[in-house]
Amino acid sequence: MPELPEVEVSRLGIAPHLEQQTITQVKIWQPRLRWPISNDVLQLAGEQVTAVKRRAKYLLLESRLGTLIIHLGMSGKLHVVPTDSEKQKHDHFALELASGLSLRLNDARRFGAVLWQGIDEVHEALSKLGPEPLTDEFTGLRLYELSRGKTAPVKSFIMDNAVVVGVGNIYANEALFATGIDPRRAAGKISKARYLELGEAIKVILAKAITQGGTTLKDFLSADGKPGYFKQELQVYGRTGEPCVQCLQPIRAIRIGQRNSFYCPRCQK
């Protein structure tokens, strides 16, 4: 479900309910997610959430004792609900708060994760990540330099978390359309000038998606239940056979690295 904008929208939705709140109880209903939920997370009971941050597609709930790391995988969702409300199917984990509200993780496919990072540790899930796309550490120049000699498709390249984090299947397709780059092209054979444009396009598209509340494809809702409106902005993703917004050619779908990929055969070279 979530790429970086959806995770950020989730963060913005839950943060006001969590920050400075005391956790009264930690509930592990289903520990078998992508990795088992460690009992280390139980020490959060009685602790205060000092900040709610994000790194890549990971949410970071900080406390005096350490950081709870949440990843939503493909289908994970966070809800803030009254603690006495009924547990839903696929609710796996919850933090109960002194306010009477609870944060619940619901994830049908269980590709998500709940991890514990002790104070002064860096969890290995976070240790090999590239820069955040919306910071100055990420530039088109970086894309250009890292891509030299690579033969993998440019779409796979920009989805590589060691190159830049947070660019998933939707926004990779959109950024390549915005810059007129054929997603199949070898990453190493694209010019510096085009990478400079691509870097900017990634920033602009992700930032806009965040302001629109993310992309709701099937069922993404922010923690307060609102859908995202970026779907209306999608130029190629999911538009197989529909006319290109620029040239009216039908949008094509192909498979790149096992992922559905959409492009305009006329506008993208």
Add this chain to the structure above:
DNA sequence: ATGTTGACCTGTAAGC
């Protein structure tokens, strides 16, 4: 080393 593929798991939609 780099690139590609399968695997994890469940729900939903499409096809027969």
Add this chain to the structure above:
DNA sequence: TGCTTACAGGTCAACA
């Protein structure tokens, strides 16, 4: 109305 198949927002391990 079934039943079967393919696919879905992500990431990692294993392989060539």
